[in-house]
Amino acid sequence: MKRTATIWGMAAVLLVLPGLAGCGRTEAEPSSAVSPAPPAASPDAEKEAKFEPENLAALFLQGKIKEIYSRFSPEFKKDVSLEQLSELAGDFNKDVRAYKLQSKLPLGDGDRYVWTDESGQKGLTAAIDGKGVIQGLQFVPLKTYPASDEAFSRAEFSLPFRGEWTVFWGGTNVLLNYHYEHESQRYAYDLVQIKGTSSYTGDPGKLESYYAYNQEVTAPAPGIVKAVENGRPDNPIGQTDEKNPAGNHVIIDHGSGEYSFLAHFKKGTITVKPGDKIERGQLLGRVGNSGNTSEPHIHFHVADGTDLFGSKSVRIRFEGGAAPKQGDVLKGVR
Structure with missing residues (x-):
C-alpha cells in the first residue's frame, strides 16, 4: 500500500494510513510498517523519552x-515541514478545550489512534509504530448527522x-468509520480477527493465513432471507472485485x-436460500474474501x-445497548 503525505489547503495534514478499503487491508505491508527511529540526540531528548502516544x-x-515533529518519521518530514505543522496547529486548535481518545487499533508494529474534540466537530488520527515514531498524522473537520445517529433500528x-x-471500521465519524460519509452504509461495520497486533499469521499473501478466513458468520436477528449470492470467487490478496462490491x-x-x-462470504459456504425463515445465531456461511475487499472480514x-x-443505512440497536466503535474487541456469545 502506498504511504504518501500531502497538505490539504491547511485543513489537514495527511499520511495515507492503511485500512480496510472499500472494505481493504487491516495493516501496513510488513516491509513498510516501521520507519527508522527518530534522531537520538536533540535538546528535547528527555521529553522525547517520555513520549506516550495516547x-x-x-x-x-x-x-x-x-x-x-521530532517524532515524525524521516519520510513524513520530507513531505511536511515544521512550519506547515505549526501553522496548521494554530488554526485547528482554535476554540478547542480538550481532545478525547476515541479509538486505539492495532496496526502492524504499532497502533492507529483517533481523538475528537468535545464538540465532535474536529478529529485527529495518527499511526504510531512500536518505537514511538509517527508514521501518519491527519487533522480533519468532522461532519456529523445527529438526527440519524440517534435513530436506532426497531429490531x-x-x-x-x-x-x-x-471492530476495524465502526462509529459515528469518518475517522472511526470510513463508511460514515456514505448514507447507504453510514452505520456499517467491518469486523476482523486480530491476535496480538496482526490479523494474520505466516504468509500474508495467503488467504488461509488470516484468522478471520473460513470463520462462521451467524444471523444477527430472526428474519426471512431476502437475497443470496454464493458463487463469487475469493479475491487473491492484493486484488479486489469493485464491480461486485458485496x-x-x-x-x-x-x-x-x-x-x-x-x-x-467464502464461495459456496452460504447455507441459506431466499425465503428461508431463520433464527438468531443460525449459521449463514463462512468468511471469505469476495467482493471489494482485500482481506477476509465480515461486513x-x-x-x-x-x-x-x-437504501439508507440505519444505526444498529445491539443487545444490551452496546455501541461498538473502532478498536473495540467484541465477543459473540451465540
Whole structure:
C-alpha cells in the first residue's frame, strides 16, 4: 500500500494510513510498517523519552509542535515541514478545550489512534509504530448527522459471529468509520480477527493465513432471507472485485422495513436460500474474501431497503445497548 503525505489547503495534514478499503487491508505491508527511529540526540531528548502516544493530542493542543515533529518519521518530514505543522496547529486548535481518545487499533508494529474534540466537530488520527515514531498524522473537520445517529433500528441485533472479533471500521465519524460519509452504509461495520497486533499469521499473501478466513458468520436477528449470492470467487490478496462490491452476501428481512446485509462470504459456504425463515445465531456461511475487499472480514450493516447503494443505512440497536466503535474487541456469545 502506498504511504504518501500531502497538505490539504491547511485543513489537514495527511499520511495515507492503511485500512480496510472499500472494505481493504487491516495493516501496513510488513516491509513498510516501521520507519527508522527518530534522531537520538536533540535538546528535547528527555521529553522525547517520555513520549506516550495516547498523549499526542494533548501535546498538540498545548502547542508542543517541535516535540511532536521530532517524532515524525524521516519520510513524513520530507513531505511536511515544521512550519506547515505549526501553522496548521494554530488554526485547528482554535476554540478547542480538550481532545478525547476515541479509538486505539492495532496496526502492524504499532497502533492507529483517533481523538475528537468535545464538540465532535474536529478529529485527529495518527499511526504510531512500536518505537514511538509517527508514521501518519491527519487533522480533519468532522461532519456529523445527529438526527440519524440517534435513530436506532426497531429490531434488536446480536453480533454476527462467534468468538472474539475486533471492530476495524465502526462509529459515528469518518475517522472511526470510513463508511460514515456514505448514507447507504453510514452505520456499517467491518469486523476482523486480530491476535496480538496482526490479523494474520505466516504468509500474508495467503488467504488461509488470516484468522478471520473460513470463520462462521451467524444471523444477527430472526428474519426471512431476502437475497443470496454464493458463487463469487475469493479475491487473491492484493486484488479486489469493485464491480461486485458485496461479493457473496446474504440480505435478511427483519420486518418493519429493516434489512441486514452481511457480505464477503467464502464461495459456496452460504447455507441459506431466499425465503428461508431463520433464527438468531443460525449459521449463514463462512468468511471469505469476495467482493471489494482485500482481506477476509465480515461486513455488516442494516438499511431501510435491499439496494446496496440506494437504501439508507440505519444505526444498529445491539443487545444490551452496546455501541461498538473502532478498536473495540467484541465477543459473540451465540
